Amino acid sequence: MKMILMTTMQNAFWILLVFSISMASCSTIPSLVGPQIGINYGEYSSNLEDSSPVIGINYGRYGSNLPPPEAIPSLVNSLSIKHVKTFDLDPRITKSFANTGITLSLCIPNDKIPSLATNLSEAESIIRNFILPYHKNTIITAISVGNEVSLLPQFSNHLVSAMVNVHKAIKRYRLHKKIKVSTTHSLAILSRRFPPSTAVFHQSIGDSVLEPLIRFLQRTNSPLMVNVYPYLAYKQSFPSIPLDFALFQPMNSPRRRRYIDPYTGVAYTNLFDIMLDSVDSAVKSLGLPEIPVVVSEIGWPTRGDPGETAANLENARVFNQRLVEHLRRRWNKVPVYIFALFDEDQKTGNAVEKHWGLLYGNGSRKYDLNFSPPI
Numbered sequence: 464m465k466m467i468l469m470t471t472m473q474n475a476f477w478i479l480l481v482f483s484i485s486m487a488s489c490s491t492i493p494s495l496v497g498p499q500i501g502i503n504y505g506e507y508s509s510n511l512e513d514s515s516p517v518i519g520i521n522y523g524r525y526g527s528n529l530p531p532p533e534a535i536p537s538l539v540n541s542l543s544i545k546h547v548k549t550f551d552l553d554p555r556i557t558k559s560f561a562n563t564g565i566t567l568s569l570c571i572p573n574d575k576i577p578s579l580a581t582n583l584s585e586a587e588s589i590i591r592n593f594i595l596p597y598h599k600n601t602i603i604t605a606i607s608v609g610n611e612v613s614l615l616p617q618f619s620n621h622l623v624s625a626m627v628n629v630h631k632a633i634k635r636y637r638l639h640k641k642i643k644v645s646t647t648h649s650l651a652i653l654s655r656r657f658p659p660s661t662a663v664f665h666q667s668i669g670d671s672v673l674e675p676l677i678r679f680l681q682r683t684n685s686p687l688m689v690n691v692y693p694y695l696a697y698k699q700s701f702p703s704i705p706l707d708f709a710l711f712q713p714m715n716s717p718r719r720r721r722y723i724d725p726y727t728g729v730a731y732t733n734l735f736d737i738m739l740d741s742v743d744s745a746v747k748s749l750g751l752p753e754i755p756v757v758v759s760e761i762g763w764p765t766r767g768d769p770g771e772t773a774a775n776l777e778n779a780r781v782f783n784q785r786l787v788e789h790l791r792r793r794w795n796k797v798p799v800y801i802f803a804l805f806d807e808d809q810k811t812g813n814a815v816e817k818h819w820g821l822l823y824g825n826g827s828r829k830y831d832l833n834f835s836p837p838i
Contacts (some may be wrong), residue, residue, distance in 0.1 A: 472620055511659050516790035517798035518834060519568070521545030521760055521819070522556070525807040528824035537611075537828050539565060539804070543834040548759060548800045550610060554591040561600035561630035568605040568759075568800075569593070570647075571629065573618055576609050578627050580621035586632040595636060598667045607688060607759070608631075611649045615670055622646060624676045629682055643685040646676070647759045648691060650738060653745055658724040659731075662741035664746045674749045681754055689742055690760035693734040693782070694731065709734045710763075711785035731781035733789065734762075739797065755797075760784065763828060774815055782832040783821070787834060 480537060482789065520539060530538065532555040539547055540563070546574035548568040549556055560567050571579070571589065608626045612618035616825055630644045650656070654665040664673050680687055708720050711733045722731040731737050740758065746754055757769050763782035766775030783801060790799065806820035 466671060473715065492770045497732075513655075513712040515545050516787070516793075516796055517546060518544060518787060518790065519548055519566075519798065519800040520544050521548050521800050521803040523550055523803050523805070523807050525809040526805050527808055528671065528826060529805055530824070532556045534826070535804070536560055536563045536565060541826075542573070542821065542832070546604075546798070547804075548607075552589070554597070555595065557593070557597045557601050557603070560602075561597065564602070566602045566604045568607065568763070569603060570607040570610055570681040573609045573612050576612065576625045576831075577621045579608070580624035583628045583631060586625075587635065590632040590636060590638075594633070594638065598638060598641070605643045605645060608644060608646045608775065613648050613652050613672060614647070614665070619668060619672050622672060626676070626679060630679075635777065639683070644683065644690045645680060645685045645757075647688045647690055650742070652693060653741060656738070656741045658726055659737050659769050659789045660724050660727045660729070660744050664745045669749060674751065676748060676750070677724060677751050677754055679770040681752070686755045686757040687742070687746070688759040689758045691738050691758050692761065692800075693724060694774070696738065698771070704734060705795060708732075708780075709784050710778060711735065711789050713785075729797050735789065740794075758797060758799040760802040760821045762797050764815045765806075765820075766818035768813055771815060774818070779819075780832065784824070784832055787832070 467490045480664060520542065522539075531552065533548075535556070536559055539545075545564065546566045546568070547560065548570075550570045551572060552569050557567060567630055575585075575589070579589075580673065592604075597603070608629055609618055609622065612622060618687065626644050626646060626651060630639060633639045633642055633644065649799055652664055652668065653662050654769050655661060655663050663669065679685075693709045697704045697706065707716070708722070714732075714749070719732060721736060723729070724731070729740075731740075732798060739758075742756060743753060763779040764771075764774040765776045785799075788798070790796070803819045803821070805822055805824060806818050810816045820829065
């Protein structure tokens, strides 16, 4: 979450313009409960019981009062969550999830990327030391090579080669069908986001980094991992994006807002679907076929700097609960990892960076959420 989603004046103009049009003419818009909503990510299933969404949690450790790794599985279980994403390869964490039935997504630190790109033996050493001793008892499903490095030249220029070598190392030990290799991206990789049908990647990384990276993911049947933060888009576009639109406005709201893509006529009723369809459009703009997406981070802060009134406990509860409900209605069951398990008071930057947790450091819940179906 280090790279903040930037919104240009042009983007804000599009949002404000289309919202104004849709609110003024809502009586002429058809009922938004069918497959006309969204392109790939906003369409809803008519059967809410067809399958459960894959919902995980991010486990970061930049906190001064956090429980030891050995205590984490029981806390995750208390939330009825079965998928955890970490930001390192700490053996204590990997071992703590042994025989729990909880899946684990690990991360190779950013500073390892340049050497991994040129040294296959280092990739093999990482797999040999941090994966092989644990994979039989701990369900390791993915390895992210770095975290949000796509726009950092010191890493991005080596990223694809590093991912290729990590995959080769996993394949050497015949784990490539069980453990997928990917990397997480901030949505700052998009230079244009609105309207979603016109979204494109930054020219500086589109052809040189993201096209070969996505081709690698498609070749290895691995997902594109993106960090999606409606709160940041709302905050940086204020007041163009209404708060209820960012918070998954209720389906039965008499003043339910619509964002209509002026080029496709597709109607959206929440910011999350817009952001995901923007990623899909950007991939297509490279001439590449559709690729499965995993939302590697998503959430809402419970506190921010003075003036960030939307960052509060109630909005965080509403956002995350409605996110779960929304995911159950979608025909495309995109997996998500909520950010985060704990507040992290040792993080640098703005105050809002420290307050995304579902739990306090003592393990108690900040607010109630229901992850168990039916919602």
